Amino acid sequence: MNRNMNTLLTRLGNHNPSSLSVPETIPLTLSSVFAFEDVDSLNQVYEGEAEGFIYSRMTNPVHEALKEVMRTIDGGEDALVFSSGMAAITSTLITHLEAGDHVLASHALYGETYEFLKYQLSKFHIDVTFADFGDENIDRYFTPKTRLVYTETISNPLMTVNDLRKLAEAAHGHGAKMVVDNTFATPVVCQPLAHGADIVIYSATKYLCGHGDVTGGIVVSDQETIRAIDKVGTLYGGCMSPFDAWILIRSLKTLELRMKEHSRNALKLAAYFNCHPKINKVFYPGLDSSPCYDRASSLFNNQLFGGMLTIDLKGAEDSYRTFIDNLDGIKFVPSLAGVKTSVCSPAITSHRNLNDKELEEAGIAKSFIRISTGLEHIDDLIAEFDSVLNLI
Template sequence: MPHTPGSGPVGENTRALSLPEAPVPAERPLRMPVYRATTYAFDTSQEFADVMSGSQDGYSYARIDSPTADAFASAVAALEGAGLDETVHGQPFSSGMGALSTVLMALTEAGAHVVAARSIYGNTYSLLDGLLRRFGVSTDFVDVTDPDAVRAAVRPETRVVFTETLSNPTMTVSDLPALAQIAHEAGARLVVDSTFASPAICRPMEFGADVVVHSATKYIGGHSDTTGGVAVAGRDLIDRVRATRVDLGPCLAPDEAYLLHRGLETLPLRVARQSESAAALAAALEDHPAVERVDHPSLSSHPQHALAGKLFDQGRCGGIVTVHPKGGRDAGMAFADRLRLSTIAPSLGGTHTLAGHVPTTTHRTMNEAELGAAGISPGAVRFSVGLEDPQDLVDDALRALDNG
């Protein structure tokens, strides 16, 4: 409520609630303001009614829309849509899972069918295989590197083909143009989780994706201090995603939105450096006698090395490297424990290099046969390469292998 001088004496509480408002500066602030308000005021009841009904654009309540979160989502949309003729739009979320669950619910209904990549993030798998199945949405999980398997799995009720640009932990590259074609021929949408790539490596909508989703917690935020998510799509689909988000409620908090927006400014610098360092680490470890295999698309031994060259910008292949040491589970865990520069921790995409034994952590629910089928050896250790000097990371990893 604005301060109204001269309106007569009022009680101390009214006075406390009638303080002067912060000025709106005429100059442009160099940083994006953080709007913490949950609630917005109107001059008239008609304006209030028009904004609430959607006949007039505006802000009313932060779970519905909020300026700082919107600015973040629009910024991601600008990056994802940089090479497109049409304008694409973003929706902000409180987490990557908030974005994924909302998008998948927005595009399906009871009786609908999804074709999803077999090796996807564990919670996305359980969302599709558990929660959504309970609500009548069935999913077939297939090897997305085999287009015939994807084509064979789609059916008239298929609404979504779902994949990740780069999958965890083997860094499998999805053939996005082929998947888009299969989805569209079946009347379905291609939804891509591009968390491991980020728009600094690949923009899936340029290759036919209909919706791109990120856990912004990872590369977009980039500093392991913020949880958030974002979805980008054309106008019709993003309106459906927004309406579903408003009902489900995973709205992005303004302070988180500010940090994620700030992260975007250094995203290409960070991801370029992380990709280069990851490639150097992968190349240095691949031929070590204690190593069975290294997964990184920069290596010519990687099954999708050539595809990465077609889809990814400037040879960048991401900051995740998975090393398969010889000697099984104990050797892998001991290798991770001997690393000094890398911290044993979950998550990825931050400034510090993190390492983790895959079968006992991110993929602990898979049995030996499933791990084997997914190309994950019992000793697999995943690195999320940070911004340290690459030679230091290489030296540290070689020392940890040599001393095994």
């Protein structure tokens, strides 16, 4: 049958040619929807009787490739990808909670996680207790309605490392699941599922991407849990774009190499700050003077402690401003985990929406500078920090 030009232009160019070779990198599938030959094929895919794709809000071939990488390196059965770390966090929480339930959360968390737990869950009549997870008597914070225990492997910004095994044992003893945000550590440094966690969450925007060009979130857990979160996440619509998933797959190929170098540089930088007269305190679990050192050493892989550290500056209250404003090559960035070293003030960035009382309860001072250690030569980093500390 002869076709008109407009029909040909509309319908052609949608199929890959047959070939004995395959692409060396995964193809980028941008299609938002997928076509079926007949009704039976659609029904089989919907019911899980055959493999296939329907709509990219549900999943996409590139999503599936990314999930395979993450569940494998994290030791999970399955994984999900989201449009952001907060989409991953909120979908996980909403899946497991209903009115009247209780969450036990660490008092040291990323600012927006804290905000969601404290101010959003209350709208659903869900109670949240923020506790010091270093408390030896952690059981006293549980209630008969506790459904989740929520913590971070390395806390933001105090770099606290909690006893994941002890927390998991306590959670399971009270019939609760333990959720761990492993963003700062990544599976290279720590695999929380191996230490008793039930669900692991990532802001893929950070180290998993590592180049500042993706926004995304990932959840890793067992198949039953992932199916439940998937149903809720699909309804709330926090789907990752196929392009971001494709970029993440590329970035993950160098994750171990990057995390090793981030960790090496951070340890050297922490040791430098630890001896500097203008620094009150250094928060980094890799320092043998850190109260978290022994615990981190038992939980973390290959004596790697991650690329994040926080310093507490001496001097006037606005010393953080002098420090930030006079840096040259090192930039002030309200995020982290890129290949370039960056700094931020948690009190005015990640924890900006916390009031003074909440900041005090979280142990965060305006004199804190959080440093995301990059991949530059350590001598250059120390030289630049040294020059700006001379101004304080």
